[in-house]
Amino acid sequence: MEAKIEELKSRIKGRIIQPQDGEYDEARKIYNGMIDKHPGIILKCRDKEDVIQAVNFGRENNLEASIRSGGHSGAGLALCEDGLVIDLSEMKEIHVDPENRTAVIAPGNMLREIDKATHEHGLALPSGIIGTTGIGGITLGGGIGYLSRKGGLTIDHLLEAEVVLASGELVKANKDENPDLFWALRGGGGNFGVVVSFTFSLIPVKNVYAGPMFWPLEKAGEAMNFYDDLMQNASNDLYGFFAFLIVPPGDPFPKELHMKNVCGVVWNYTGPMEKAEEVFRPIREFGPPILDFVSEIPMPALNTMFDDLYPSGLQWYWKAHFIKELTDESIRVNIEHGSKIPTFHSTTHLYPVNGAVHDVASEDTAWANRGAKYSQVIVGVSPEADDAEEITAWAKDYYQDLMPYAAGGAYVNFMMNEEDGRVEDSYGTNFKRLGQIKKKYDPQNFFHINQNIEPCD
Numbered sequence: 024m025e026a027k028i029e030e031l032k033s034r035i036k037g038r039i040i041q042p043q044d045g046e047y048d049e050a051r052k053i054y055n056g057m058i059d060k061h062p063g064i065i066l067k068c069r070d071k072e073d074v075i076q077a078v079n080f081g082r083e084n085n086l087e088a089s090i091r092s093g094g095h096s097g098a099g100l101a102l103c104e105d106g107l108v109i110d111l112s113e114m115k116e117i118h119v120d121p122e123n124r125t126a127v128i129a130p131g132n133m134l135r136e137i138d139k140a141t142h143e144h145g146l147a148l149p150s151g152i153i154g155t156t157g158i159g160g161i162t163l164g165g166g167i168g169y170l171s172r173k174g175g176l177t178i179d180h181l182l183e184a185e186v187v188l189a190s191g192e193l194v195k196a197n198k199d200e201n202p203d204l205f206w207a208l209r210g211g212g213g214n215f216g217v218v219v220s221f222t223f224s225l226i227p228v229k230n231v232y233a234g235p236m237f238w239p240l241e242k243a244g245e246a247m248n249f250y251d252d253l254m255q256n257a258s259n260d261l262y263g264f265f266a267f268l269i270v271p272p273g274d275p276f277p278k279e280l281h282m283k284n285v286c287g288v289v290w291n292y293t294g295p296m297e298k299a300e301e302v303f304r305p306i307r308e309f310g311p312p313i314l315d316f317v318s319e320i321p322m323p324a325l326n327t328m329f330d331d332l333y334p335s336g337l338q339w340y341w342k343a344h345f346i347k348e349l350t351d352e353s354i355r356v357n358i359e360h361g362s363k364i365p366t367f368h369s370t371t372h373l374y375p376v377n378g379a380v381h382d383v384a385s386e387d388t389a390w391a392n393r394g395a396k397y398s399q400v401i402v403g404v405s406p407e408a409d410d411a412e413e414i415t416a417w418a419k420d421y422y423q424d425l426m427p428y429a430a431g432g433a434y435v436n437f438m439m440n441e442e443d444g445r446v447e448d449s450y451g452t453n454f455k456r457l458g459q460i461k462k463k464y465d466p467q468n469f470f471h472i473n474q475n476i477e478p479c480d
Contacts, residue, residue: 024084027080027084028041028064031066031076031080034076035066035068035069035072035073035076035077036069036070036072036073037066037067037068037069037070037073037113038066038067039064039065039066039067040064040065040066040067041063041064041065042061042063047065050065050067050110051065051102051108052094052335052336053091053094053095053096053099053101053102053335054093054094054095054096054155054335054336054339055095055096055097055099055337055338055339056335056336056337056338056339056406056408057099057338057339057340057408057411058098058099058102060099060102060103060104061104061105062089062102062103062104062105062106062107062108063086063105063106063107064086064106064107064108065107065108065110066080066107066108066109066110067110067112067113068109068110068111068113068114069113069114070114070219071185071187071193071219071220074109074111074187074217074219075187075191075193077107077109078109078187078188078189078191078217078469079191080107081106081107081109081469082189082190082191082469086106086107087103087104087105087106087107087471087472088103088106088107088108088109088469088470088472089101089102089103089106089107089108089109089472090108090109090111090159090213090217090470090472090473091108091109091110091111091112092111092112092130092131092157092158092159092160093112093133093155093156093157093158093159093160093161094112094157094335095153095155095156095157095160095161096160096436097339097340097341097402097436097437097438097439098341098438098439098440098474099440100213100440100472100473100474101160103472109217111129111130111131111159111217111219112131112157113131114129114130114131114132114219115129115131115132115136116128116129117129117132117136117137117140119140119141119144119146119225121144121145121146124146124224124225124226124227125182125222125223125224125225126140126141126146126148126222126223126225127220127221127222128158128220128221128222128223129219129220129221130157130158130159130217130218130219130220130221131157131159132157132158133154133155133156133157133158134150134151134153134154134155134156134157134158134161134326135154135155135323135326135327135330137150137158138154138322138323138326138327139323141225142229142321142322142323144225145227145228145229146225146226146227146228146229147170147174147225147226147227147228147229147322148170148177148180148223148225148226149166149168149169149170149171149173149174149175149176149177149179149180149226150162150166150168150170150177151166151167151168151169151177151326152168152169152264152289152326152329153326153327153329153330153333154323154326154327154330155330155333155335158221159213159218159221160213160436161177161436162177162178162181162218162221163208163210163211163212163213163218164210164212164434164435164436164474165177165178165209165210165390165434165435165436166178167374167376167398167434167436168326169231169233169262169291169322169325169326170226170228170262170291170293171262171374171375171376171378171379171380172257172259172260172261172262172375172377172378172379172380173226173228173259173260173262173293173378173379174226174228174379175378175379175380175382175383176210176380176383176388176390177223178208178209178210178388178390179209179379179380179382179383179388180223180224180225180226181205181208181209181221181222181223182197182222182223182224183195183196183197183205183221183222184196184197184205184208184218184220184221184222185218185219185220186204186208186215186216186217186218186219187216187217187219188215188216188464188465189216189464189465189466189467189469189470193219194216196208203460203463204216204460204464206387206388206389206456206460207389207456207457207460207461207464208389209388209389209390210388210389210390210391210435210450210453211389211450211457211460211476212435212473212474212476213470213473214457214461214465214470214471214473214474214475214476215460215461215464215465215470216464216465216470217470228293228322229321229322230296230319230320230321230322231291231292231293231319231320231321231322231325232290232291232292232296232299232302232303232317232318232319232320233289233290233291233292233317233318233320233325234289234290234315234316234317234318234320234325234328235287235288235289235290235314235316235317235328236287236288236289236290236306236307236312236314236315236316236317237270237280237285237286237287237312237313237314238285238286238287238310238312238313239285239286239313240283240284240285240286240358240361240362242286242310243267243286243354243357243358243361243362244354244355244358245309246265246286246287246288246309246310247265247286247349247354247357247358248349248354249309250263250265250288251349253306254375254377255377255396258294259378259379260292260293260294260302261290261291261292261294261302262290262291262292262293262375262378263288263289263290263291263375264288264289264372264373264374264375265286265287265288265372265373266286266287266288266289266370266371266372266373267284267285267286267357267358267360267361267362267364267370267371268284268285268286268287268364268367268370269282269283269284269285269364269366269367269369270282270283270285270314270367271332271367272367275316276314277314280313280314282367284361284362284364285313285314286361287312287314289328290303290306290317291325296319299319303317332368333368333404336406337368337404337405337406338403338404338405338406338407338408338410338411338414339402339403339404340402340403340404340411340414340415340418340419340439341400341401341402341418341437341438341439342400342401342402342418342419342421342422342433342437342439343398343399343400343401343422343433343434343437343438344398344399344422344425344426344429344430344433345376345392345395345397345398345399345429345430345431345432345433345434345449346373346395346396346397346398346399346425346428346429346430347394347395347396347429347430348396348428349373349396349397350428352427352428353425353428356421356424356425356428357371357425359424360401360417360420360421360424363417364417365403365405365410365413365414365417366403366404366405366410366414368404368405368406369402369403369404369405369414369417369418370402370404371399371400371401371402371421372399372400373397373398373399374397374398374399374400375396375397376392376393376395376396376397376398377396380393381393385451385452385453386452386453389450389453389457391432391449391450391451391452391453391454392430392432392434392449392451394430395430398433398434398437399425400434400437401418401421401422402418403415403416403417403418431448431451432445432448432449432450432451433445433448433449434449435449435474438474440474446474446475446476449474450476454476455479457476458476458477458478458479459479459480461476461477461478461479462478462479462480465478466478
């Protein structure tokens with residue numbers, strides 16, 4: 024094998040990192056510090072030709088292969104044991120066309136890099152809430168974020184993808200070329216190939232009126248009902264995700280709130296700034312809030328607001344549901360577990376799935392959950408490895424008690440890699456079609472280190 028690796032090195036522009044190399048431990052680190060995998064080869068690709076070489080090498084040598092973009096997968100699907108990591112993180116090209124409101128983006132970019140490039144033109148790509156998220160995984164999984172009600176999911180802005188298939192062939196996928204593959208890429212995860220270039224449409228968003236607003240825990244029931252009513256009736260310019268959290272013990276939060284268990288909403292208003300105060304008047308009158316950090320800020324400042332709170336390397340355990348309704352009983356369960364948050368990094372978020380998300384039918388893309396009201400994620404998080412058992416137990420118990428009120432399935436980007444049957448549940452009536460497309464483009468299931476969809480007839 025060493026001779027083959029040396030020969031591969033002569034054919035690529037990037038570099039190969041192996042266990043004996045000094046940079047190996049750093050290269051195998053990903054966002055979730057709970058994941059500790061030891062790949063045999065990490066190939067840091069520089070361009071699409073390197074990706075073709077990597078896929079061919081993995082296939083020809085019967086290596087397991089994982090794909091890394093930003094490395095944010097909670098389940099650690101960016102890595103594999105002993106096999107080949109096709110690492111796209113150094114593929115950083117971004118080209119913004121402000122006249123046509125499009126961007127061509129390489130898969131190694133993080134959302135904060137994309138925000139910086141688009142913001143200077145007064146444009147934005149609907150995607151995510153953490154700036155260190157990689158564009159590859161969030162797009163292929165669907166793409167929920169602060170601009171979902173305004174502009175839909177990230178996949179709703181995907182115009183074209185260049186994809187390296189398991190055969191090593193480089194193809195385009197859009198509405199005219201390989202339209203079945205294009206359909207599957209929009210929510211079907213990393214099952215169908217390695218995307219080496221994304222072309223997106225952008226929307227006009229520059230500054231927003233946004234930030235967190237907290238209420239005391241004893242107001243949580245009223246706050247959830249208030250929020251739920253608001254999100255169902257507000258214009259698409261208003262977005263907010265609901266959270267239970269412990270206030271972090273540091274700036275910019277006031278000392279009297281440090282380590283207090285609270286509930287709150289992180290808001291994002293994209294409408295005319297002169298109307299922002301009017302829109303938020305009834306929101307501020309509710310409660311009133313014990314913290315109000317909502318103001319006019321640049322869109323990139325919102326998308327990176329929590330990056331320092333959640334640096335790479337923390338311990339993470341994820342569970343998730345789609346939620347159809349916030350009933351009195353489900354609110355009670357949320358309050359019960361939301362009041363027992365084990366660490367100040369741990370939290371639960373309810374992301375609204377409505378507004379512009381409903382402008383696309385569930386069968387029009389692989390993402391099959393546009394009929395849900397919310398996508399809920401429960402994350403146990405801590406910098407301390409000794410807390411892993413506690414944060415995992417809290418997330419599992421919370422998840423299990425919400426099961427009777429869930430819609431079935433979950434956003435695949437929020438799932439761990441231990442949930443048999445959940446992938447099929449998450450794709451619903453789209454699942455069989457995805458399996459058929461998988462058989463066409465990856466019949467041997469070479470790309471299986473993901474929320475896997477097996478080939479089927």
